[in-house]
Amino acid sequence: MMKVATVVNSKGGVGKTTLTANVGAELARRGRRVLLLDLDYQASLTHSLYRPAEIERQIDRRTIADWYMAVGRRGSGPDLMRYVSWPEEVRAHTRRSGGELAIVASAPKLEGVAARLGVELGNPSSRRYQDRHRQVVMRLAEGLRSLRREGFDYVLIDCRPDFEILTRSAIVASEGVVVPAQPERLATFGIRHLTEKLADFKKKNFEILGWSPASENRLEELAPTFLGVVFTRVRHGGGVPGPIPSSQQIIAEVRHLFPTFNAMMRENVDFQAGVDRLLPAAFGLRPDIAAEIQALVDEFESRIGS
Ligand SMILES: Nc1ncnc2c1ncn2[C@@H]1O[C@H](COP(=O)(O)OP(=O)(O)O)[C@@H](O)[C@H]1O
Ligand SMILES: [Mg+2]
Numbered sequence: 001m002m003k004v005a006t007v008v009n010s011k012g013g014v015g016k017t018t019l020t021a022n023v024g025a026e027l028a029r030r031g032r033r034v035l036l037l038d039l040d041y042q043a044s045l046t047h048s049l050y051r052p053a054e055i056e057r058q059i060d061r062r063t064i065a066d067w068y069m070a071v072g073r074r075g076s077g078p079d080l081m082r083y084v085s086w087p088e089e090v091r092a093h094t095r096r097s098g099g100e101l102a103i104v105a106s107a108p109k110l111e112g113v114a115a116r117l118g119v120e121l122g123n124p125s126s127r128r129y130q131d132r133h134r135q136v137v138m139r140l141a142e143g144l145r146s147l148r149r150e151g152f153d154y155v156l157i158d159c160r161p162d163f164e165i166l167t168r169s170a171i172v173a174s175e176g177v178v179v180p181a182q183p184e185r186l187a188t189f190g191i192r193h194l195t196e197k198l199a200d201f202k203k204k205n206f207e208i209l210g211w212s213p214a215s216e217n218r219l220e221e222l223a224p225t226f227l228g229v230v231f232t233r234v235r236h237g238g239g240v241p242g243p244i245p246s247s248q249q250i251i252a253e254v255r256h257l258f259p260t261f262n263a264m265m266r267e268n269v270d271f272q273a274g275v276d277r278l279l280p281a282a283f284g285l286r287p288d289i290a291a292e293i294q295a296l297v298d299e300f301e302s303r304i305g306s
Contacts, residue, residue, distance in 0.1 A: 002148050003304050004155040006170040007178050012161035015232030017044045019180045020158040025280035026297040028099035032153040038106035040160040046105040048275040049087040065110040080143040089278045117165045133208045141173035176227040176304045183231050183247035227303045228259035233267045263296035
């Protein structure tokens, strides 16, 4: 069964896009059929898999922005599958395993689409807000539902560093939410803020959909599940094995407070190099770093369930 996961953090530069690309790549390397969905109008994920010329030639009118524009207000329109493309560099690396790494690309025009969706949704105090919320925020979930018969194992959604309408649309379309974070001072503060926002949004959203749980403490049973924090860009060194001492302290603190993946992604130049080569680093990492990504993906698959 297809599982959808969204990668969220209100902070930029923490490694969301890098994690999305590399978890996707590792899943595909082991034979899973993976669809990446780029919901950021800066389109870093798209640009980490395609050259600008290819984007212009192959996917210029098949981005998620184009899908939103084609669906329009009536909420019905072309199948999202028509907006899926298969990056060339990646294909050679997944052929042998039978896996697949496809993408629904993004483009700067998604910014205008997001603004328009906001206008469509209108004011929470308006009488028709509930209906509009259903139509606007659930639109992506419905688009993804149509993909359920296409044989994808996972959809990974990469979001902007915000909690705006597209990010919220991704969350309601998901079975799980992953929160990448850097083990730095204030990490605990940021993660707490985000998890509170997530819980609050989940509650409001399911009330609007009429799915509220019988009691407050059953809220956790409703999708999406908070799969956990993943530490990213973790620096190693400082004369000790593993993360540098100041990071270790923060990691321990966060682990104590929030669901946290055991596996982490370390800071390594290969991840940046992968972006330059249009091939996620996970397709050819040095063994110790590859082992970290493999452990992360093992954990991801077991946390999201199959
Ligand atoms: N584990 C890592 N090691 C080295 N560089 C990384 C790592 N993760 C991310 N980066 C780099 O940091 C920058 C921001 O990462 P990105 O994944 O785009 O963050 P976000 O999507 O959260 O804004 C990029 O230049 C990226 O290549
Ligand atoms: Mg990003």
